[in-house]
Amino acid sequence: MTTRLLRYPNLSLFALLTAVAALPGCTVGPDYRGAPEVANGAVHAGAFVRAPVSGVTTTHAPSRWWEELGDPQLNALIAAALANNPDLHAAQARLRESRAQLQQQRAAEMPTVSADAAAFRTREPDLSGLIQQQSTSTSTGQATQPSSTSEGRGPLQLYSAGFDASWEIDLFGGTRRAIEAASAQAQAVDADLADTQVSLATEVAQAYIDLRSQQQRLALANQSAELEQKTLSLIRQQRARGVVTDTDVERQTTQVETTKATLIPLDEQITESLDQLAVLTGQAPGALDQMLSTTAPLPGLPASVPVNDPAALLQQRPDIRAAERRLAASNAQIGQHTADLFPKVTMLGFIGSSAANPGHLTGKSAFTWLGAPYLQWDLLDFGRTRGAIRQAQAGRDEAAANYTQAVLAALQDANNALSRYGHQRDSVERLQQIEASADRSSTLMRQRYQAGASSLIDLLDTQRVQFTAQQNLVQGRADLLKDFVSLQKSLGLGWVSQQ
DSSP: OOOOOOTTTTHHHHHHHHHHHOOOOOOSOOOOOOOOOOOOOHHHHSSSSTTOOEEEOOOOSSSSSSGGGGGHHHHHHHHHHHHHHHHHHHHHHHHHHHHHHHHHHHHHHEEEEEEEEEEEEEEEOOOHHHHHHHHHHHHOOOOOOOOOOOOOOEHHHHHHEEEEEEEEEETHHHHHHHHHHHHHHHHHHHHHHHHHHHHHHHHHHHHHHHHHHHHHHHHHHHHHHHHHHHHHHHHHHHHHTSOOHHHHHHHHHHHHHHHHHHHHHHHHHHHHHHHHHHHTTTTTTTTTHHHSSSOOOOOOSSSSSEOOOOOHHHOHHHHHHHHHHHHEEEEEEEHHHHHGGGGEEEEEEEEEEEEEGGGGSSSSGEEEEEEEEEOOOOOTTTTHHHHHHHHHHHHHHHHHHHHHHHHHHHHEEEEEEHHHHHHHHHHHHHHHHHHHHHHHHHHHHHHHHTTTTTTTHHHHHHHHHHHHHHHHHHHHHHHHHHHHHHHHTTTSSSOOOEE
């Protein structure tokens, strides 16, 4: 049901606009009071539960954490990914879209003004002769044919120009709530973009670490295969002299083939890592082969890893900020729908002029104007508006639950990452001890061989153990580096503001 109020003849347009413009200020719906408090004890503890980890300090963590690893190629790859990755471009497009929607909502607060102009030219037929002939025929009783030479009147002309304006007065804040919701949603999409940056930097770093680890392990495996092949040749010579049995030959042959079999998947993994890095940086597979195919050492791990406190985590992690902003948007949507319960007033206006001659359009007599308030109130909608309000309230409750889950998941992620990093650091220390012991054993065995106290087979076997220890250490260091990267991701580091 709609009620319309058309015109106040005794009230000037200026006074009416002034009176109506003074009305806005009432904004219905709940005001946003901020996100709910979640895990207060853990958030305000000053340090993570798993923070007492060797090599970790509770200080400010740099956002561009990859620069702490001291690898120029890694820095270049991450910079290329942040500039060229298609997923990042899609996230940037979504941000532009959300900001454009916010601009549209803000424009809804302002009047809509349109201009129009028209020129009309028409000609009416002259019916006076026909009417006179019909009258004569009626009086004489004789039918006459209409004159074929009768002419119509001269053409009629009309010119008009003017401006139309309409302005919906935001009496109950529905438009303001819509702007509030659109603004919060745009900020949430901005946080989504930051989260994409965090994930992208993490993926590039982990793929690069995998590549360097695979290349080093492949080089060590090739060296081990060469040693085992030499051992097999010696055993075959001994078999020819009857010193060893066929079983010894077959056992060493199995060892050689087993080692060679490990080369195939390592080579395949290197190819996959190269292609993954190429795609992450927005390039076709194979584009980075020439630059990265040469074996290089793993990036260096910083001696001390700074970690922020849990309170900073809530400010830093983009997914938490996105969840909080979506909660604010859902809260504003309640007021946006609540405003539909109340009347809407739209001011309509027209200013223009019309005349039969274009030169007279500016004359006072050609000027015309119209101002009218338009009142619309849906008094009976059979519960549609209240249903929309309840839907918005349920959406707000869902957004609050999502925020709570985001905070708890972030705390769990950060504590787990700290725990993994600490345990892997201890594991690498053990692997370093094993590798050092294997090196000493290989050195002693070489001395014994040179002194004639041991055989070449014993020396080669000791060197094989040494290579195995080196491979395990390379893998352990790579895992520690990837745990470091995961820790930076769990802290929400690696994004740049798009403001």
